[in-house]
Amino acid sequence: GAVVSQHPSWVICKSGTSVKIECRSLDFQATTMFWYRQFPKQSLMLMATSNEGSKATYEQGVEKDKFLINHASLTLSTLTVTSAHPEDSSFYICSAEAAGPGPKQYFGPGTRLTVT
Amino acid sequence: EDQVTQSPEALRLQEGESSSLNCSYTVSGLRGLFWYRQDPGKGPEFLFTLYSAGEEKEKERLKATLTKKESFLHITAPKPEDSATYLCAVQRKAAGNKLTFGGGTRVLVKP
Numbered sequence: 001g002a003v004v005s006q007h008p009s010w011v012i013c014k015s016g017t018s019v020k021i022e023c024r025s026l027d028f029q030a031t032t033m034f035w036y037r038q039f040p041k042q043s044l045m046l047m048a049t050s051n052e053g054s055k056a057t058y059e060q061g062v063e064k065d066k067f068l069i070n071h072a073s074l075t076l077s078t079l080t081v082t083s084a085h086p087e088d089s090s091f092y093i094c095s096a097e098a099a100g101p102g103p104k105q106y107f108g109p110g111t112r113l114t115v116t
Numbered sequence: 117e118d119q120v121t122q123s124p125e126a127l128r129l130q131e132g133e134s135s136s137l138n139c140s141y142t143v144s145g146l147r148g149l150f151w152y153r154q155d156p157g158k159g160p161e162f163l164f165t166l167y168s169a170g171e172e173k174e175k176e177r178l179k180a181t182l183t184k185k186e187s188f189l190h191i192t193a194p195k196p197e198d199s200a201t202y203l204c205a206v207q208r209k210a211a212g213n214k215l216t217f218g219g220g221t222r223v224l225v226k227p
Binding site: 002004006032034042043044045046049091093095097104105106107108109110112 | 150152157158159160161162165203212213214215216217218219220
């Protein structure tokens with residue numbers, strides 16, 4: 001149980017284009033999902049918190065107009081990187097909070113974005 | 117501001133050589149401390165949640181403990197398949213469900 005999927009697992013795009021990444025909770029409903037980015041050999045940095053049916057809350061320093069987050073249902077959140085640049089190349093990971101005893105976040109497998 | 121510091125940054129062990137990883141934290145109002153395992157190119161895999169000082173949890177060769185200032189992840193008689201990066205994260209009561217991660221400890225277990 002508590003499986004989170006991401007699609008695509010890797011993507012290469014040209015500078016200036018936009019890329020959408022999907023995050024799905026497969027066997028549970030998640031009112032809250034989180035988006036992280038991770039650079040090589042570094043830890044996870046929270047980008048934003050996404051709540052179903054409401055606007056995402058972005059961490060300080062994260063451009064909300066560049067990283068568009070939509071949480072349209074209890075099982076799906078999307079991250080769109082708009083007008084991507086090479087410095088946006090990173091490993092993007094989502095997590096979903098499962099209900100029930102004790103707060104637990106389950107992570108997706110990540111999406112490797114390379115902007116050329 | 118919540119702070120999480122993990123040590124050591126990297127650990128090389130021989131198979132069967134037990135060791136401990138440290139996670140020191142500073143947080144106002146701890147809701148929970150989490151341990152995750154991350155393999156290269158993959159998302160973190162949930163291991164444990166600890167809620168209060170004195171709590172301990174075990175899973176196979178791993179045992180996590182918690183005090184008011186730090187947590188330890190003990191690896192007993194590790195095997196090569198235990199090689200991974202181990203991440204510690206804290207969740208603060210007044211910060212919703214956000215996690216603040218430490219830098220991780222990269223563990224390599226050699227046969």
